Amino acid sequence: MMKPVAVLSDNERFPLIDDLGFLKELRQDSCAPAFNFGSGDRLTSEKLAQINAYAGRVQAQQFWRQGSQPDWLPDFLSWCRATVPAYRSHSCDFLQLPSLRREQIAGRPWKYVSDECNPDEMLVYNTSGSTGAPMDVLFDAVSQAAWIVQLEAILAADGISLEGGQERVSICLVCNQESTLTYASLSTYLRGAGVLKINLNPADWRKPEDRSDYLQKYDPEILTGDPFTFLTLAEMKPPIRPKALVSSAMTLHDGLRRRLEKQFGCPVYDIYSLTECRMIAVARQAGIYRLIRPDLYVEILHSDKDEAMPDGERGEITVTGGINPFLPLIRYRTGDYGCLRYENAVPHLFDLSGRAPVVFVGSDGSFINNVDISRAMCEFMLAGFKLHQCRDRSLEFVGWGSAAAADIRRVLTHIFGKDCRLEVKIEAADNGESKKVSYSSEFTEADIKT
Amino acid sequence: MTEVPTISELIHHIKRCPAEFIAAPVRRGKGEVYSEALVNDVLRRLMQQPTAPGKVALTADRRSAAELLLIQICCWVLTHPFFARIDNSWFNEVFWSQLAAVAPHVKSELWVTDEQRAEELARMILKCSGYVPAGETSDEALDRFDAVNTVKRIKVIEKTAAAEERAKLLRRQMAEQRAREAANVYGRE
Amino acid sequence: MAERIATVTRLKESWAAAWSQAVAIWSPYVTLREPTWCLSAQDAQNEGLTGSFAMIRLTDHRVVIDLDSVHRHSVGDCAVQILAHEIGHHVLIPANRYDNVGLFRRMRLALAGIEDRTPLVANLYSDLVINDTLQRIHQLDMAIVYRKIQAKASIESALHIWYMRTYEYLWGLPRGTLSGGKQTAQLDADASLAASLIRSYARNWLDGAGRFAMLAYPYLIEDAQHNKARQELARYLDAEKSGAGAEVVGGMAEIDESILDGIVDPRAEALQNSDNKGEDDQESDSSRKRPEISDMRSLQGGTGPQKRYSEPGTYIDMMRQVDPAADENRLIIRYYREIAMPHLVPFPEEESAPLADLLPEGTDQWEPGDPVEELDWFETTLVSPVVVPGVTTRSRVFTQDTDTPCKSQPYNLYVGIDCSGSMRNPRYNFSWPISAASIITLSALRAGAKVMCCLSGEPGSFLESDGFVTSEHEAMLVLTSYLGTGYAYGIPRLQTPHLAEVKSTTHLLIVTDDDIFSMLDAKAPNGESNYDVAEKALARAGGGGTFVLHSRPGYSAGGVSRLEKMGWTIHYVTREEELVAFARAFSRKFYDRTGKRQ
Structure with missing residues (x-):
């Protein structure tokens, strides 16, 4: 698979920001990592106005009432019917509409783009698929920038606000992987504030100490990352004072949450989000996720039938709505399971599964992030695969599709080290039905905290 | 029993259409061939009444050049001896209106140069005359006419072309954009 | 087993006997060697056959036949047809490597977004043209071959149905003879358009290539459809890799505008024709739908001088599709060389070059x-x-001949290029700095100078040639690589031993931007100021030095005047495009040895 390439000039990345001095400073700092990519929000004044309007709506909008559908739903459905090819033959009765699975979109994403969209505004993000096969998600600059608005809404509930402005790093996306795209960027919506994406892997830095020094110097308002990354970060003990930590991708357990809150002196949020629709819900304590977007209707559907489960019963989390005209969703099955209950008229998700952290351990005992595995598997023509690790560190791999077992073996050996026993099976992919990606391991977080 | 020609025989006949039949029809005073006169000549021949008065009034000025040209070509087709052996009452308004529907979709010279269009014309005329080409069943003949029917084809294309064009445009844009940097993203989801 | 071997051996005899007959169908003057006969699946695999029972190679003008597979497909008695078909690839389409690339580049334009399908579509198109020519002009019963194979085939994918339905149209075969039982009105419509197209463009098949690919597009837009179609049609794919192993065909970096007229969807043409309802101008070509040239340009991203060139990524993709074994380094060098070529200094005239x-x-x-x-x-x-x-x-x-003493040896050249994060990767996107550096480097080499090239993106990494070299390949290999690290050209690179012990007069050329002043303000690893490093290097080189800055005059005026005092020349370009004009002028100043030296 082709890797994305940075091709824009900084002026194209930030059409509204005249003074890019801060960006240069972030890149040329003597402690800066070797950034390997460029990225910008590409917001024009028209797009910025749309984002600000969305921010206003987010504050004003109310959740749908229990047992009823959102007020905006009929308009949304008729707009979809009128302008989205894949929805053209849909009926008006929401409850009769078929649900939508990831595989359906993955094969033909263009059919889900509204006729109103200007193709020149299309952006593409390829998800390597930690729970499904790789897929291209289409979006535009507005729906992309919306994540900062959604983040603000979460923080605002606890009285935290982002200061933004030039000369300030507002957000730092922290990764800890073998390799990932890293960049220094700015947010037009946050009035030119810095946005960093860094990888804690020492190979990205001139000196390991630079990681801590760089973070200290720019002291980001918010750090985002996955629980394992935050654990690594905590052990580095950088002297920073973030306003909040935002964890995503997998469940954050209370033990680590308490440790992080104590060490960094700030609240820690666990966010449930998907590339297809951005943020859905947030948890301040393990297992209880408060929905945060009245513009995204959440239903719990039966796993095999397109029927809503009775209130409070467990089923597949399904979403409708969002603000992305390149991928308006109608009853999109997220692949995650849970139940929905209302507390003080606000819907909450409970017993969310599919996000349990999976701990893989390399032959030298080091922790291995499954993102690195997903990324590496992208080069193969696999519809899906399953990887399991046993207590003795041996690995069992089953792939569906066409790939040489020897090549899989080579890639896994590269990631896990030479001494992990490895069993690789390749099976033919059934036509049509594509298999998912699944990771499982007999190790737990306890095994790497030591 | 009347012996019906095969389709290939008719195609062969069509392709030998003399230049006079595809010369520009006279409209609003300009052109070379008086289509109306040509049609009436052919009718007289078919009815074997060389001196009968003209039966058909075409009002050439109200028809398109393409339609008149197709009428002229049909006149040539009808010079095939087969049509002199059969009843000619089908050579009427119903027949004319069909020509008006198809004519604008086809460049006129293609009727006599392109294999498929010649076949379409042969099948259309045979169908109107109520005969099935030699060597075919009526179902086969119907299906084969369907397969080369320009009006039908245009309808199908009209129905799908816009959606296909849009899908193509988006697909191309996707390929271009996926290889490029996206806007800054918020991290793992 | 033994029986099978005996059958295959018998086949070989009868097929070898049919060869001259098959050749004669095209022309008795065709000189092609007898095919390579593979008697077993293993032989076939060794020859590079995968899934099909025949293949051709344009490189060594070969035909390869898998007789075992011929036997399995029950087409043993179709020797003349199949051999004539393979010869058709050599004499009619694609015929030679140049037209093969031409076919690919047209189809790639039409298949924008799904260019990876080009070899498949090109193969199907070539087959249609050849088979229809054989069937109609040479009266060879090609239909029988397809009837036999299709009788046992799985015909599910829309592309497969459409393709076979096209033969039914061409040869007047009853519906379903070759295309199974799943046609739709749309498939019929598209097959009828395809059949007309094959007839209209049989002689000028290159002009019909874009249109044919446009027709195929909807049947290939989804990956799953494409995979299914490939699977079902695999046995017919005999020319997909015909360009493999060849030298790089030249002249393909530049966009050929004349081919853009042929990138038209026949469906749109059909609708466009019918829009002229009742109007007299129906015969005029002007009303036909044809994408504006400017559209097509943006579609394929014309770039570089006069926006005349394909993007390098597009170029490499295409050339590797023609020849999957092509070396990417050679291709990218070829690309920048082709762009540089019109701007080089003339070859030295004989009297001035010993x-x-x-x-x-x-x-x-x-x-x-x-x-x-x-x-x-x-x-x-x-x-x-x-x-x-x-x-x-x-x-x-x-x-x-390096030993020959030369009276007026031209200045050697050191080219340092900023290859930091702010520079685009010249392999994906056309790069003005690399084009300019190529013009100067190739001019210098042409004039007999030696060149050292260095890419540097620091702090981070650098890549340089092994000292001063005379090999075009070595120099260009460095220039067309990419780092993307750090923020500027690393001034400490000028401390290279190759410049310390420089024997001939050398000119230093550094291509970079504003950020170089942050670099000059920093210190070299040995603690020396980078300004001092630049000054010493300039003095040692002895042939002067030029900073080409992508910047506005006036930026960091203090730094500029310091450099100028040392003797550096500062040349500003405010737009990257100006780099080519600079490179031309620089090359003429230093390396025009035709006697008109400035």
Whole structure:
């Protein structure tokens, strides 16, 4: 698979920001990592106005009432019917509409783009698929920038606000992987504030100490990352004072949450989000996720039938709505399971599964992030695969599709080290039905905290 | 029993259409061939009444050049001896209106140069005359006419072309954009 | 087993006997060697056959036949048809490597977004053209071959149905004879358009290629459809890799505008024609739908000088599709060389370049698109009195005799290029700095100078040639690589031992931007100020130095005046495009040895 390439000039990345001095400073700092990519929000004044309007709506909008559908739903459905090819033959009765699975979109994403969209505004993000096969998600600059608005809404509930402005790093996306795209960027919506994406892997830095020094110097308002990354970060003990930590991708357990809150002196949020629709819900304590977007209707559907489960019963989390005209969703099955209950008229998700952290351990005992595995598997023509690790560190791999077992073996050996026993099976992919990606391991977080 | 020609025989006949039949029809005073006169000549021949008065009034000025040209070509087709052996009452308004529907979709010279269009014309005329080409069943003949029917084809294309064009445009844009940097993203989801 | 071997051996005899008959169908003057006969699946695999029972190679003008597979497909008695078909690939379409690339580049334009399908579509199109020619003009019963194979085939994918339905239209076969039982009105419509197209463009098949690919597009837009179609049609794919193993065909970096007219969807044409309802102008071509040239340009991203070139990523993709074994480095060098070529200084005239300076080393194939001045007419005429561009044309290859003392040795050249994060990767996107550096480097080499190239993106990494070199390949290999690290050219690179012990007068050329002043303010690893490093290097080189800054005059005025005091020349470009004009002027100033030296 082709890797994305940075091709824009900084002026194209930030059409509204005249003074890019801060960006240069972030890149040329003597402690800066070797950034390997460029990225910008590409917001024009028209797009910025749309984002600000969305921010206003987010504050004003109310959740749908229990047992009823959102007020905006009929308009949304008729707009979809009128302008989205894949929805053209849909009926008006929401409850009769078929649900939508990831595989359906993955094969033909263009059919889900509204006729109103200007193709020149299309952006593409390829998800390597930690729970499904790789897929291209289409979006535009507005729906992309919306994540900062959604983040603000979460923080605002606890009285935290982002200061933004030039000369300030507002957000730092922290990764800890073998390799990932890293960049220094700015947010037009946050009035030119810095946005960093860094990888804690020492190979990205001139000196390991630079990681801590760089973070200290720019002291980001918010750090985002996955629980394992935050654990690594905590052990580095950088002297920073973030306003909040935002964890995503997998469940954050209370033990680590308490440790992080104590060490960094700030609240820690666990966010449930998907590339297809951005943020859905947030948890301040393990297992209880408060929905945060009245513009995204959440239903719990039966796993095999397109029927809503009775209130409070467990089923597949399904979403409708969002603000992305390149991928308006109608009853999109997220692949995650849970139940929905209302507390003080606000819907909450409970017993969310599919996000349990999976701990893989390399032959030298080091922790291995499954993102690195997903990324590496992208080069193969696999519809899906399953990887399991046993207590003795041996690995069992089953792939569906066409790939040489020897090549899989080579890639896994590269990631896990030479001494992990490895069993690789390749099976033919059934036509049509594509298999998912699944990771499982007999190790737990306890095994790497030591 | 009347012996019906095969389709290939008719195609062969069509392709030998003399230049006079595809010369520009006279409209609003300009052109070379008086289509109306040509049609009436052919009718007289078919009815074997060389001196009968003209039966058909075409009002050439109200028809398109393409339609008149197709009428002229049909006149040539009808010079095939087969049509002199059969009843000619089908050579009427119903027949004319069909020509008006198809004519604008086809460049006129293609009727006599392109294999498929010649076949379409042969099948259309045979169908109107109520005969099935030699060597075919009526179902086969119907299906084969369907397969080369320009009006039908245009309808199908009209129905799908816009959606296909849009899908193509988006697909191309996707390929271009996926290889490029996206806007800054918020991290793992 | 033994029976099978006996059958296959018998087949070989009858097929070998049919060969001359198959050749004669096209022309008794066709000179092709007898095919390579594979008697077993293993032999076939070794020859590179995968899934199909025949294949052709344009490179060595070969036909390869898998007789075992022929037997399995029950087409053993169709020797003349199948052999004539394979010969058709050599004499009709694609016929030669140049037209093969031409076919691919047209189809790639039409298949924008799904260019990876090009070899498949090109193969199907070629087959249609050849088979229809054989069936209609040469009266060979090709339909029987397809009837036999299709009788046992799985026909599910829309592309497969459409393709076979097209034959039914072409040859007047009853519905379903070849295309199974799943046609739709849309497939019928598209097959009828395809059949008309094959007839109309049989002679000028290159002009119909874009249209055919446009028709195929909807049947290939989804990956799953494409995979299914490939699977079902695999046995027919005999020419997908026909361009493999060849020398790089020249002249393909530049966009050929004349081909854009042929990138039209026949469906749109059909609708467009019918829009003229009742109007007199129906015969005029002007009303036909044809994408604006500017549209097509943006579609394929014309770039570089006069926006005349394909993006390098597009170029490499295409050339690797033609020849999957092509070396990416050679391709990217070829790309920048083609762009640089019109801007190079002329070859030294004989009187000013001592004969011993450049020694003729031999000859190489000259391809259309190569500089005309490199064509060696004498050698070409020796190959064949009939000149076929790209086939009989030769170019002379020179080597440098380094021992020969030279009276006026041109300045050697050190080229340092900023290859930091702010520079685009020249392999994906056209790069003005690399084009400019290529023009200067190739001009210098042409004039007999030695060149050292260095890419640097620091702090971070750098890549340099092994000292001063005379090899075009070595120099260009460095220039066309990419780092993307750090923020500027690393001034400490000027401390390289190759510049410390420099023997001939050398000019230093550094291409970079504003950020170089942050770099100059920093210190070299040995603690020395980078300004001092720049000053010492300039003094040692002895041939002057130039900073080409992508910047506005006036930026960091203090730094600029410091450099100028040392003797550096500062040249500003405010737009990257100006780099090419700079490179031309610089090359003429230093390396024009035709006697008109400035």
